[in-house]
Amino acid sequence: MTAGQAKPAEPAVADGLQERFDATIARDQRIEPRDWMPEGYRATLIRQIAQHAHSEIIGMQPEGEWITRAPSLRRKAILFAKVQDEAGHGLYLYSAAETLGADRADLTERLIEGRQKYSSIFNYPTLSFADVGVIGWFVDGAAICNQVPLCRSSYGPYARAMVRICKEESFHQRQGYELLMTMMRGTDAQREMVQDAVNRWWWPSLMMFGPPDDNSPNSARSMAWKIKRHSNDELRRRFVDMTVPQAEKLGVTLPDPELRWNEERGHHDFGTPDWDELTRVIQGDGPCNARRVERRRTAHEEGAWVREAALAHAAKQAARTARGAAA
Ligand SMILES: [Fe+2]
Numbered sequence: 001m002t003a004g005q006a007k008p009a010e011p012a013v014a015d016g017l018q019e020r021f022d023a024t025i026a027r028d029q030r031i032e033p034r035d036w037m038p039e040g041y042r043a044t045l046i047r048q049i050a051q052h053a054h055s056e057i058i059g060m061q062p063e064g065e066w067i068t069r070a071p072s073l074r075r076k077a078i079l080f081a082k083v084q085d086e087a088g089h090g091l092y093l094y095s096a097a098e099t100l101g102a103d104r105a106d107l108t109e110r111l112i113e114g115r116q117k118y119s120s121i122f123n124y125p126t127l128s129f130a131d132v133g134v135i136g137w138f139v140d141g142a143a144i145c146n147q148v149p150l151c152r153s154s155y156g157p158y159a160r161a162m163v164r165i166c167k168e169e170s171f172h173q174r175q176g177y178e179l180l181m182t183m184m185r186g187t188d189a190q191r192e193m194v195q196d197a198v199n200r201w202w203w204p205s206l207m208m209f210g211p212p213d214d215n216s217p218n219s220a221r222s223m224a225w226k227i228k229r230h231s232n233d234e235l236r237r238r239f240v241d242m243t244v245p246q247a248e249k250l251g252v253t254l255p256d257p258e259l260r261w262n263e264e265r266g267h268h269d270f271g272t273p274d275w276d277e278l279t280r281v282i283q284g285d286g287p288c289n290a291r292r293v294e295r296r297r298t299a300h301e302e303g304a305w306v307r308e309a310a311l312a313h314a315a316k317q318a319a320r321t322a323r324g325a326a327a
């Protein structure tokens with residue numbers, strides 16, 4: 001283009017790209033990083049994947065606090081492995097966000113500045129070792145309900161990351177349930193610890209699925225793009241139906257007087273979570289929000305030398321390779 005020549009007006013989207021994207025979604029095929037995608041789709045995915053990654057990383061804290069206090073070497077090894085798995089999930093997910101052009105350092109910055117969210121559930125305290133079991137059973141169980149459908153999400157790297165994550169989550173759920181089974185076979189005091197943990201975690205676990213459908217503004221668009229496959233309420237119902245028989249087998253009571261089987265619907269009826277509490281926790285006013293973010297910030301700052309060392313090492317290696325090529 002020579003100087004003075006008017007720049008031709010660009011069409012908003014090059015011909016056929018939107019149509020090709022829509023057709024790929026309609027055929028239930030995957031969108032891959034190099035494919036054209038609408039900006040809204042990209043932004044929605046980055047937000048969802050980043051929140052998911054942050055949840056995995058922050059989610060290491062409530063249980064991580066029990067590693068040094070685990071009651072046996074076996075329980076310590078199991079808990080260590082589980083918390084380490086969550087770190088791995090975070091890393092896959094940050095990598096998936098990077099395929100969309102997000103910058104991991106920027107995402108971490110957003111998390112510790114409170115500009116990006118993570119799952120509300122990790123803002124509750126872990127008061128006894130039974131909480132480790134109940135988190136495995138409820139929280140990893142809820143994660144499975146949420147994430148199994150994401151294995152069919154329309155964005156390739158996200159869907160593929162979910163396949164491995166879900167396999168590990170189901171191990172997490174079983175280790176939690178096995179721990180609770182063991183405690184329920186123990187003393188009265190241990191059984192009371194389990195029941196107390198169930199009472200504290202039940203409602204926050206139901207809230208993990210997000211606000212009710214009539215108050216979840218982004219859901220419809222995510223479902224149309226097949227990023228999300230089921231609504232919040234639908235997933236919550238599935239979780240309740242899955243968990244009630246497990247509670248019976250374990251011998252604990254779920255703290256909801258309205259919970260009962262509805263023969264006609266073929267599902268359980270259950271009470272309404274305290275949505276005001278969910279709003280408060282999401283907005284930063286849960287029992288442990290400040291502590292969780294502060295801990296993450298400290299870990300990030302204390303890890304700066306590791307990142308710097310890795311970068312210096314990579315630069316040295318690249319220089320060595322360049323020298324070798326030039327010789
Ligand atoms: Fe996880």
Ligand SMILES: [Fe+2]
Pocket residue numbers: 086140143168169172
């Ligand atoms: Fe997990």
